[in-house]
Amino acid sequence: MSLIGKEILPFKASAYNSSNGEFIEVSEENFKGQWTVVCFYPADFSFVCPTELEDLQNQYAELKELGAEIYSVSTDTHFVHKAWHDHSDAISKIEYTMIGDPSQVISRNFDVLDEEAGLAQRGTFIIDPDGIVQAAEINADGIGRDASTLVGKIKAAQYVRNNPGEVCPAKWEEGAKTLKPSLDLVGKI
Template structure:
């Protein structure tokens, strides 16, 4: 597995999928996400335990992601038929609006560097791509602990702000908090970040 997708372009892919919003099967490809902020979110398998909680959490924030212009694609190695049955029978997935890709060949998971070859399933890998198709953030975890969608939303907001303004966002940044305007004051701030922002402001 490759160590990171960050600063690399989205791998090209085409695969079957289940569109939970429409209830129909479809096809998705990397071309669908060009020119957009996009999240490709891998999970190990349908009919497991942590996975539906993560999918449901992303779905609960679906409207917020849409307002930010972010497209979401969930992916596992299960078939589109399994995805449909999973969505229809798992109570926590009621009202799901996401599309779930069926990486039955395991090639997409492999290209993103999250395939566990000996098990034939993907790690919990979440990748954020900017409109240029370049990965700016990733989070990869083993299977026992789910990811935090609220923290991910914060990261998306920070990345969109930094991309728009050229400023950089300190740890824990949220809209309305202080940024670091290195695009205009880089020389003045070098080695003196603590004169501009305090640890109390960072953690507030």
Template sequence: MGIIGSKLQPFSATSFKDGKFVDITEADALGKWAVWFFYPADFTFVCPTELEDLADSYADLQAMGVEVFAVSTDTHFSHKAWHDTSPAIGKIKYHMVGDQNHTLSLAFNNLRDGVGLADRGTFVTDPEGVLQLVEVTPEGVGRNAAELVRKIKAAKYWQEHPGQVCPAKWEEGSETLAPSIDLVGKI
């Protein structure tokens, strides 16, 4: 996986969500847009800032029909402990998936070689489980949830409006482009 157009592979894992341990499979992501938000490890430094930022956007994502799965190679037990002890992580309402067997990290081609930790990768699948967006940053560079929301809105718009594309910095309600020979060299 990890390549635009590839399909979500079968998996089973346990997440921590809403104070409970929840068994999940690929079926939990199908039929809706899904964010797979990989991060290196619990109890670290950049990760809680990103996860809190994403938690602040979770209601907006839910309103758009998007589910969020935060994934690290920690266990679901570690996720619960972190959720219970960190004010930033305590805000999280989305799935925190334990990937200690590296099933998802390997499926998304997002496991750091020789380290056993996931890279800081964001993958978005559509309701058919097809990968539509990919972003991977180095360990010291945090992501921006507002930009992720913008990109998902653009991807959804593009899928729902064949023949139209979203230019740079496109925001919902902005003009799109209709690629044609008439536009060649005019932009």
């Protein structure tokens, strides 16, 4: 079942705010009023996960400039997130909020929970300011994601939101030509 075009479901969770080293409570309301990237990953103190989260940190400044906030989520607790942040060279660079989902509610809400393993799959979601999912990507455990693609996806999603009736073609870049779907375009692309 696709989550595209659907509003995020309610949740409450404890999180580690990496920017100030504090524990905070997060809910679906934190994902509203701005663009949000939610990055699920299987587990702290693992192998592919730190490379992905560090890569996400490398894109953080540019995503913030676009008005987007990042949240990472695993089924570990917020305490484990802090311990990982304190002991990993890659994770110690992270400035975004790391949400603990030991109840697995958030992972189920986003349909990325591997029920047998009790871990989240590698899922990335872009949520608009209204709390509606605009993009989703889910990878197998062994396939790391490239966070640089999020910048272009956010720009395209923002353009489409601000320009009703226009769409962004493949490999669209900011400032490039868009399309206006109409009868005149049928069979001509």
